[in-house]
Amino acid sequence: xxxxxxxxxxxxxxxxxxxxxxxxxxxxxxxxxxxxxxxxxxxxxxxxxxxxxxxxxxxxxxxxxxxxxxxxxxxxxxxxxxxxxxxxxxxxxxxxxxxxxxxxxxxxxxxxxxxxxxxxxxxxxxxxxxxxxxxxxxxxxxxxxxxxxxxxxxxxxxxxxxxxxxxxxxxxxxxxxxxxxxxxxxxxxxxxxxxxxxxxxxxxxxxxxxxxxxxxxxxxxxxxxxxxxxxxxxxxxxxxxxxxxxxxxxxxxxxxxxxxxxxxxxxxxxxxxxxxxxxxxxxxxxxxxxxxxxxxxxxxxxxxxxxxxxxxxxxxxxxxxxxxxxxxxxxxxxxxxxxxxxxxxxxxxxxxxxxxxxxxxxxxxxxxxxxxxxxxxxxxxxxxxxxxxxxxxxxxxxxxxxxxxxxxxxxxxxxxxxxxxxxxxxxxxxxxxxxxxxxxxxxxxxxxxxxxxxxxxxxxxxxxxxxxxxxxxxxxxxxxxxxxxxxxxxxxxxxxxxxxxxxxxxxxxxxxxxxxxxxxxxxxxxxxxxxxxxxxxxxxxxxxxxxxxxxxxxxxxxxxxxxxxxxxxxxxxxxxxxxxxxxxxxxxxxxxxxxxxxxxxxxxxxxxxxxxxxxxxxxxxxxxxxxxxxxxxxxxxxxxxxxxxxxxxxxxxxxxxxxxxxxxxxxxxxxxxxxxxxxx
Numbered sequence: 288x289x290x291x292x293x294x295x296x297x298x299x300x301x302x303x304x305x306x307x308x309x310x311x312x313x314x315x316x317x318x319x320x321x322x323x324x325x326x327x328x329x330x331x332x333x334x335x336x337x338x339x340x341x342x343x344x345x346x347x348x349x350x351x352x353x354x355x356x357x358x359x360x361x362x363x364x365x366x367x368x369x370x371x372x373x374x375x376x377x378x379x380x381x382x383x384x385x386x387x388x389x390x391x392x393x394x395x396x397x398x399x400x401x402x403x404x405x406x407x408x409x410x411x412x413x414x415x416x417x418x419x420x421x422x423x424x425x426x427x428x429x430x431x432x433x434x435x436x437x438x439x440x441x442x443x444x445x446x447x448x449x450x451x452x453x454x455x456x457x458x459x460x461x462x463x464x465x466x467x468x469x470x471x472x473x474x475x476x477x478x479x480x481x482x483x484x485x486x487x488x489x490x491x492x493x494x495x496x497x498x499x500x501x502x503x504x505x506x507x508x509x510x511x512x513x514x515x516x517x518x519x520x521x522x523x524x525x526x527x528x529x530x531x532x533x534x535x536x537x538x539x540x541x542x543x544x545x546x547x548x549x550x551x552x553x554x555x556x557x558x559x560x561x562x563x564x565x566x567x568x569x570x571x572x573x574x575x576x577x578x579x580x581x582x583x584x585x586x587x588x589x590x591x592x593x594x595x596x597x598x599x600x601x602x603x604x605x606x607x608x609x610x611x612x613x614x615x616x617x618x619x620x621x622x623x624x625x626x627x628x629x630x631x632x633x634x635x636x637x638x639x640x641x642x643x644x645x646x647x648x649x650x651x652x653x654x655x656x657x658x659x660x661x662x663x664x665x666x667x668x669x670x671x672x673x674x675x676x677x678x679x680x681x682x683x684x685x686x687x688x689x690x691x692x693x694x695x696x697x698x699x700x701x702x703x704x705x706x707x708x709x710x711x712x713x714x715x716x717x718x719x720x721x722x723x724x725x726x727x728x729x730x731x732x733x734x735x736x737x738x739x740x741x742x743x744x745x746x747x748x749x750x751x752x753x754x755x756x757x758x759x760x761x762x763x764x765x766x767x768x769x770x771x772x773x774x775x776x777x778x779x780x781x782x783x784x785x786x787x788x789x790x791x792x793x794x795x796x797x798x799x800x801x802x803x804x805x806x807x808x809x810x811x812x813x814x815x816x817x818x819x820x821x822x823x824x825x826x827x828x829x830x831x832x833x834x835x836x837x838x839x840x841x842x843x844x845x846x847x848x849x850x851x852x853x854x855x856x857x858x859x860x861x862x863x864x865x866x867x868x869x870x871x872x873x874x875x876x877x878x879x880x881x882x883x884x885x886x887x888x889x890x891x892x893x894x895x896x897x898x899x900x901x902x903x904x905x906x907x908x909x910x911x912x913x914x915x916x917x918x919x920x921x922x923x924x925x926x927x928x929x930x931x932x933x934x935x936x937x938x939x940x941x942x943x944x945x946x947x948x949x950x951x952x953x954x955x956x957x958x959x960x961x962x963x964x965x966x967x
Contacts, residue, residue, distance in 0.1 A: 309446045311424035314453065315462045317445040318358070321429055322365035325414060326372050328431060328441040335912050337410045338362050338376040338404070340385065340395050342427070343418040354456040358418065358427070371776060380658070383606060384762050398437035405434025409694065412440065420457055423449050470632075497533035504536045508543045521554045529561045529573060537573075541580040550584055559594045568598040570641055575609060582613040587620065592628060600635055602688055604651050605885045611659025616666065625666060632656065651679050657691050664698055668708070671695065682721040689715060689727045697734070709755040713762040725770030728763070729783055732756060760790040788825040798822060801832050808836045813851045816840075819860035824865075831866050838863070841876045857887040864894025865915055869901040877902075878909050881923050895927050900934040902927075907938040910945065918951040925954065929961025936965055 312320075316378060325337075339362060342355045353918070367375055384390075384407050390400060395415035404413055416429035431441040447453065495669040504527075507520050529537045539560075544554070558577045568574030578598065581591045585753040592614065608670045615628055635641045636652035647655075653674055660667040671691060680688060692715055696708040716728055735751040737744050771783040773795050787794055797805065804819045823830055837859045860880075863873050877891035895902045910924045925942055928935040939962060946958040 301641070309444070311446040311448040311957050314447050315360075317427060317447045318361045319428070319465070320445060321443050322362060323674045324441060324443050325366050325431065326369050328371075330411065330440065331433070332411050334372055334374050336374045336376055336409065337366075337412050337414055337431070337668045338381045338408060339366075339378065339414045340381060340412045342429070345417045345419045354418065354420075354425070354453070358416075362414070362429075364706060367927045376408060380410065383609060386606075391433045398432050398439065399432050401432035402437050407747070408434075409690075410434055420449075421869055425449060425453065425959060441452055461958040489571065494532070497535065500527070501539070502535050505539060508539060508607065511543065511547060511549060517549060517551055518553075520954050521551050521557075524554065525557045526554070528578075529558070531573070534573070541576060544582050545580060545740060548852065555581065555591075559590060562594045562598055565598060566601070567643065568601050569603045569606065575606060575613075577578035578610060578613045582617050584658060585617050585619045587614055587618045596628070596631065599632075602642055603642055604647050604655055605642065607642070607652075607655040611656055612662070616660045616663045621667075626669065628868075629656070629666070650680060650684055653678060654684070654687055661694075664695065667691075667698075668695055672713075680719075682723070685719050685721040686723045686727060687733075689719075691732075693727075693731050696755075700749075702752065706755055706758065709759050710762075713759050716759075716763045724766075725773040728766060728770055729786070732759070732767075732786060760792060764792050766795050772797070784822075786826050788822045791826065801830055803837050804830070805833055808833065808840060812856065813845060813848050817851055817858075818857050820855050820862070823856050830862065834863070834866070834868060836872065836875050838868075838870055841873065853885075853887060860887060860894050864890070864897040867898050867901070869898070871905065874898065875904045878905055878924075882920055884919075892923065892927055896930045899931050903931060903935045903938055906935075907941040910938070910941045913945070915948055915950065918949070918954050921945050921951075921954050921956050925957045925961045929957065929964045932964050935961075939965055 297776060325451055341352075341357060341363075342358045344355060363375065363378070364374055381724045384404065390404070395401065395404075395413065401413045401415075404410070412431050412433050414429065414431050416427060418428070419426045427443075427445050429441075429443045430439050432439055442834065465799055490538070504523065507523060509521065511517050513566055524537065524540050527533055527536060540554070541558075558580060562568075562574060562577045565571050565574045578595050581587060581595065587595065595610065595614045599607065599614065602610060607953060611632075613624055615632075618625065620628075632641070633649070633656075636649045639646045641647055641652055653670075659665060660670060675688065678684065678688075679775070689712075692708065692712045696705060699705045699708055712731075716724070724879065735747065735753060735756040737747060767790075771792075772780060773786055774780050774783065784794065784797060786792075788798055792798070799819060799822075804823065807815050807819050810816070810941060823833070824922075840859045841856055843852065844855070860877055863870075864877075874895070880887045880891050882888075895906065906924055906928055910921065910928075913921050913924070925945065928942060942958050942961055942965075946955060946962070949955055949958070
């Protein structure tokens with residue numbers, strides 16, 4: 288019996304453990320689960336700009352880029368159909384950023400790496416993941432990291448059943464092994480070392496020989512303390528051609544010289560000569576590494592430009608922007624020389640001679656140039672102003688051009704120049720129609736919206752001045768109006784309508800003109816009157832023409848719907864306060880509703896403070912009529928006068944009277960505080 292009881296307890300202990308372990312599921316089930324979690328994860332910004340980086344194997348897993356690519360593309364395909372939730376950052380652009388800045392894919396699961404990428408790409412978050420191949424399943428781990436805060440906003444772990452189809456992705460080699468079939472043993476991949484005519488040592492592959500050569504050379508880089516030692520390193524290095532075998536030692540030389548800011552001319556000449564020999568740089572890492580080395584001092588002389596431009600002309604569009612950054616964007620060459628090099632680039636594109644294996648279009652060349660100059664505002668603006676008129680853009684390019692304009696505006700720090708750029712953007716908006724136009728225009732306008740955090744608001748005021756938004760809304764009124772109702776989402780539509788109300792943009796049938804509003808407010812349709820009053824309350828441009836109509840509304844009664852009538856009158860109080868009415872009837876009405884302690888009371892208190900000095904006499908008169916039994920009303924009147932401040936100086940006697948007679952501690956405190964505020 289005891290042994291049975293022990294077994295029972297042992298089983299109870301095991302139950303939670305076995306319950307925790309995930310059961311492997313089918314590939315489609317796991318990827319759909321992950322996609323659903325990505326789509327439904329709450330984000331600070333909606334839609335969220337998300338970059339998806341390739342899933343990579345963990346160090347303990349059998350390496351297979353094939354499975355990682357397959358998984359990545361599946362996830363991208365599954366989440367790409369939700370533009371209301373996610374904007375996917377172009378993968379080729381992200382791959383280029385990762386390569387240029389030498390990110391290690393496995394590090395992208397770490398918040399620190401995500402924060403760094405957030406400084407390099409216009410994204411909100413990054414989705415990264417790893418996978419581990421085990422005997423019967425593949426464990427997949429993914430997370431979304433906010434690139435601004437470093438916060439992990441979503442994490443997921445799933446197990447995919449291993450089957451024959453999955454297994455094939457792990458048996459595909461990432462690179463074909465060298466074959467010795469038909470090779471010349473004396474010159475090919477295998478080298479036999481002969482002693483006295485006999486093979487007395489094992490054969491070495493070319494890769495092994497090159498590895499030994501690099502290892503033997505590496506100690507030379509440990510001492511670069513004198514010109515003589517640097518010269519020795521250079522002379523030893525250039526004895527080895529910079530090819531794709533033993534030439535790998537040159538990567539280490541370039542790294543060392545760059546790190547210690549060394550620039551020996553003979554070595555630079557060697558690299559330029561090597562660059563001239565690379566026929567197809569788009570598939571050869573040597574070309575870009577040489578160009579990057581030549582540009583690290585921010586100077587590209589005529590010979591370096593000639594070799595670099597020749598290499599760049601044989602690039603496809605995948606890495607072309609990186610060459611632009613190194614050869615033009617980072618250099619300190621005179622302005623005229625930089626513009627001349629840009630002209631050479633576009634002349635070649637116009638002749639259909641830029642890019643391999645197929646020439647790229649002028650439009651693609653333009654986009655690559657703009658991306659390459661993303662950190663060079665003056666040249667970026669010059670290129671846009673000079674060459675964008677020559678484009679024949681399709682809808683996708685139009686969307687890209689808008690993004691470039693909005694980015695240039697944000698990055699520009701000179702206020703007059705920012706205003707010029709908002710003019711460029713307005714002209715573009717008015718001249719172009721394309722599917723994403725409404726979304727981009729309103730997304731751009733939301734950048735100007737203030738938040739609850741003053742530190743954030745300080746940045747917004749600098750990058751997105753309100754005066755420039757007003758200029759944009761004035762010049763693009765028709766576009767803002769036409770685009771307001773295009774969104775299928777009710778909440779977004781309401782936000783756009785409210786935006787148009789705020790900036791005085793009419794939407795026929797939705798936002799009435801002041802004349803139309805006047806007719807509605809004089810009528811008897813309470814529902815329409817309430818809708819119009821809500822719109823008037825949002826307006827920045829004060830509807831002073833409607834003052835008589837609004838004052839008349841304050842005395843209106845309704846037997847059918849008292850609640851709606853009160854809501855209309857509360858909004859009318861707020862609007863009258865916004866343009867600081869001096870009308871005695873309106874002010875008396877506001878004072879009269881103070882004892883209601885309802886929404887109209889709060890609206891009246893706020894409005895009276897805004898009105899200020901014109902309301903002081905009426906407030907003082909009402910205060911003088913109060914007795915010690917009117918403590919609540921006294922507190923309200925005194926607080927309003929105190930908030931008006933120095934303009935309420937004539938009310939000091941009335942406040943002092945209350946202070947002398949009141950036995951209410953709250954009223955006494957308010958009176959003392961108000962007298963201090965008024966007196967100064």
